[in-house]
Amino acid sequence: MKSILFSFLFLSQISFGQSDKKIIKDLKKSIYFLADDKLEGRRTGMPGEKLAYEFIVEKFKKNKIDIVPGLNSYIQDFEVNDGLSVNKNTYLNAGKKTFLINDDFFPLPYSKPGSEIISNAGVQSVFYDINTLISDNSNNPHFDFEEELYQKIKSISETQSIKSIFVFNSSDSAAEYKFDAKNKKNTVTSAVIYCNKNIIKELKDSTTAISPITFNIEINSNIRTGHNVMAMINNYAPVTVILGAHYDHLGYGEDHNSLFVGSKPEIHNGADDNASGTAALLTLSEILKNEGDKKFNYLFVAFSGEELGLFGSKYFTEHCPVDYKNINYMINMDMVGRLNDSTHGLTIGGYGTSPAWGHLIKLTDDYFKINVDSSGSGPSDHTSFYRKDLPVLFFFTGSHHDYHKPSDDADKINFKGELKIIRYIQYLIEKTALIEKVIFTKTRETAAMGKSSFKVTMGIMPDYTFSGNGVRVDGVSDNRPAQKAGVKTNDIIYQLGDFMVSDVQTYMQALNKFKKGDTTTVKIKRGTEDIKVEVTF
Numbered sequence: 001m002k003s004i005l006f007s008f009l010f011l012s013q014i015s016f017g018q019s020d021k022k023i024i025k026d027l028k029k030s031i032y033f034l035a036d037d038k039l040e041g042r043r044t045g046m047p048g049e050k051l052a053y054e055f056i057v058e059k060f061k062k063n064k065i066d067i068v069p070g071l072n073s074y075i076q077d078f079e080v081n082d083g084l085s086v087n088k089n090t091y092l093n094a095g096k097k098t099f100l101i102n103d104d105f106f107p108l109p110y111s112k113p114g115s116e117i118i119s120n121a122g123v124q125s126v127f128y129d130i131n132t133l134i135s136d137n138s139n140n141p142h143f144d145f146e147e148e149l150y151q152k153i154k155s156i157s158e159t160q161s162i163k164s165i166f167v168f169n170s171s172d173s174a175a176e177y178k179f180d181a182k183n184k185k186n187t188v189t190s191a192v193i194y195c196n197k198n199i200i201k202e203l204k205d206s207t208t209a210i211s212p213i214t215f216n217i218e219i220n221s222n223i224r225t226g227h228n229v230m231a232m233i234n235n236y237a238p239v240t241v242i243l244g245a246h247y248d249h250l251g252y253g254e255d256h257n258s259l260f261v262g263s264k265p266e267i268h269n270g271a272d273d274n275a276s277g278t279a280a281l282l283t284l285s286e287i288l289k290n291e292g293d294k295k296f297n298y299l300f301v302a303f304s305g306e307e308l309g310l311f312g313s314k315y316f317t318e319h320c321p322v323d324y325k326n327i328n329y330m331i332n333m334d335m336v337g338r339l340n341d342s343t344h345g346l347t348i349g350g351y352g353t354s355p356a357w358g359h360l361i362k363l364t365d366d367y368f369k370i371n372v373d374s375s376g377s378g379p380s381d382h383t384s385f386y387r388k389d390l391p392v393l394f395f396f397t398g399s400h401h402d403y404h405k406p407s408d409d410a411d412k413i414n415f416k417g418e419l420k421i422i423r424y425i426q427y428l429i430e431k432t433a434l435i436e437k438v439i440f441t442k443t444r445e446t447a448a449m450g451k452s453s454f455k456v457t458m459g460i461m462p463d464y465t466f467s468g469n470g471v472r473v474d475g476v477s478d479n480r481p482a483q484k485a486g487v488k489t490n491d492i493i494y495q496l497g498d499f500m501v502s503d504v505q506t507y508m509q510a511l512n513k514f515k516k517g518d519t520t521t522v523k524i525k526r527g528t529e530d531i532k533v534e535v536t537f
Helices: 020-034 037-042 047-062 131-136 145-159 197-205 272-293 311-318 357-361 382-386 414-431 481-485 506-509
Strands: 077-088 091-094 105-107 114-118 125-129 165-167 191-195 212-217 219-233 239-246 295-304 327-333 345-349 367-373 392-397 460-462 471-476 492-496 519-526 529-536
Touching: 020 037, 020 047, 020 131, 020 272, 020 414, 037 047, 047 219, 047 272, 047 295, 077 311, 091 197, 105 165, 125 131, 125 145, 125 197, 131 471, 145 165, 145 492, 165 197, 165 392, 191 197, 191 212, 219 272, 219 311, 239 272, 239 311, 239 414, 272 295, 272 327, 272 414, 295 311, 327 414, 357 414, 392 414, 471 481, 481 529, 492 506
Parallel strands: 125 165, 165 191, 239 295, 239 327, 327 392, 345 367
Antiparallel strands: 077 219, 091 212, 105 191, 114 212, 219 295, 345 392, 460 471, 471 492, 492 519, 519 529
């Protein structure tokens, strides 16, 4: 989820206690462990994530970093809604013939669950050919197949006293249709089963009690548990500095966020993304324990769920163990392991979130070629803190060919380059100790999904952790279409023009239907109220 200081002149004035040789040794140990195949890509909620957070906890303990005061564990659990799945107990039979789930049939996600015996399919069931729906809308540029199918099924279910609706596609050129695990539509009052057209005749022929249709439908809501890891140096200071890095990665690419095009799933070890940032976090915990300015408390957080949409950091900021008025700023390290030895290019996000950063970060650096991004929001966990009106900084050494691929391995990490970044962050923290308070400044917004290919934008930040129907607005950009139309944070967008919005993906699909200058109606739920606003792109 990335895309979008260092001065030896200043650093020479600071005496560092921990040897560089030891730091590099520790970085290698941490990154090689976190990026090992046995962790299977550190996917949130999976056994590899557990191995990773146990390692992080042990490192905090070794560095004498305590549990956050008031808590009884280093671990903060949070839930990830993983969508729907068809339970293995689901079946469909016609007489003595048993059909194969997925190959022959599957229930639609809004199907009524339960078991039925259909002794007269012609009366108790409806057979619906979706080819008719597709053909009738062949010239409709606003045709939304999933929404129109749902409305049709809902209408049949409500107006006829039937037990089941068997959906099929009679077209010879029909594309493969699959169970939609991310569907959020409300359950209808009939069982709804999509069938391969080859079994429809057998189902229709099952019209007597001698050869009945029997089925059972069970659909599961899948919940994964993610785990943030928190530790704190409590100097009993009035303010706290938060340092963070996400430690989760893509597993085998099961969440469809991999850029790997191979036919066989492979482990995504994520050495740069983000074993590198996690190792930097652990190293800084030891440095600041031994050498950190006592003016601050230091709260260290290793987030999970970042690759799914900032789940862990969002949960943390909504359940923060420190009062926000006592937090000075947050530093995020995400992909800091690939410093180029020739260009020394370093991107620093959040530059505009406080006037202090402009004084401390020198753009004409003696070593780094610094590229600053003023925005406080972006494709990593600092965004969650910026949304709480905290100054942030985001350290990033740039994207590369191995990003979100199985080839992001530990042997490609520039450990000496990462050391220099760690030293710079140490320097920066020491310099902020000379400032009474790092003042927050609001900045422009950027999209959390990286560079957009869309012709238009509404100017909202979607809440990727929202599991309800629609898209919840997590932030609104100044002077963009959404703000001008009156859209507010926490509004839930459920329709964009003629297009229904059930999640971020359908929102993006709908947005792609518009061009600059278009005006459309946006339907929003604000609390218990349904409202309409006119948005001009």
